[in-house]
Each structure stands twice: as structure tokens, then as C-alpha cells.
């Protein structure tokens with residue numbers, strides 16, 4: 001190897017070392033994720049989840065005021081989710097994603113929520129990433145707490 005070649009590879013190694021240090025400085029070491037969560041933080045995380053569950057519960061039971069606040073119209077048939085799915089019965093969130101015969105395709109839970117909004121409830125489908133969808137999902141999952149994941153099970 002030439003003198004220049006050695007210098008070049010030395011410089012290369014140095015550049016790599018500087019780049020790695022810069023990344024570690026900005027992102028922090030992997031252990032940063034293991035910083036213990038304080039009691040207050042944990043409480044706020046749980047509150048965020050339960051807030052969504054409560055709003056989802058209201059939507060699921062056809063609360064018009066909540067739907068209006070979120071700008072959604074889930075039903076024009078006078079039906080609410082809870083009339084056919086009391087306590088989120090038969091919503092089976094733990095089986096998604098799976099092939100759903102009603103839709104005729106491999107589907108997510110959100111696809112099926114929209115199917116029920118459009119078909120039995122004759123409402124207007126909601127955006128998959130909307131607040132209303134997130135809250136309905138939170139309520140459905142919370143109601144099915146403890147169910148064993150069986151993705152793909154029809």
C-alpha cells in the first residue's frame with residue numbers, strides 16, 4: 001500500500017468514527033429507551049388511552065354530540081354499533097388482519113369498522129387514520145382485553 005493509500009484509509013476510518021459519534025450524540029445510546037418511566041408519566045399514558053376508550057365508547061353507543069364534535073356521521077339508520085355488538089361482542093379485533101368475506105378481501109379491523117358504518121348503519125365511512133377511528137378501535141380493543149391474538153383466524 002502506498003503512503004497516500006494509508007493516509008486515505010486512516011482518514012476514512014476517522015470520518016466514520018466522527019459520524020458514529022455524531023449519531024450517538026444526536027440519537028443517544030440505545031439504552032435511552034430504558035429510562036424508567038415515572039409514576040406521573042405512566043399515569044398520563046394510561047389517561048391518554050382511557051380518554052380514547054371513553055370517546056370510542058360514546059361513538060359506539062351512538063352519542064350524537066360526540067360524533068358531531070368529531071365531524072363524523074356514523075349512522076343514518078338509527079342504529080348504533082352497540083345494538084348489534086353489546087360490549088363490543090363479536091368484534092373479534094384479535095383476529096385481524098384476516099380475509100373478510102363481507103368485504104371480499106384481506107382486511108384490517110378498520111376496514112370492517114367502515115363496512116359496518118356503511119352497510120348496517122348507512123353512515124359515512126371515516127378516514128382510517130381519523131380520531132374517530134382511533135377511538136372506536138381503542139374501545140373495541142379495551143373491551144376485548146385478554147383475548148389471545150389469533151391473526152388471520154376467520
Ligand code: HEC
Pocket residue numbers: 060074079080081082083084085090091092093095102109112113116117120121136
Ligand atoms: C345492524 C347490526 C350491526 C351494526 C349496527 C354494526 N354491526 Fe358490526 N357487524 C355486524 C355483522 C352482521 C357483522 C358480520 C359478522 C361476521 O360474519 O363477521 C359485523 C362485523 C363486525 C366486525 C368484524 C367482526 C369479526 O368477526 O371479524 C367489527 C369489527 C364490527 N362489526 C364493528 C362494528 C362497529 C364499530 C359498528 C359501529 C360503527 C358496527 N359494527 C355496527 C352487524 C352490525
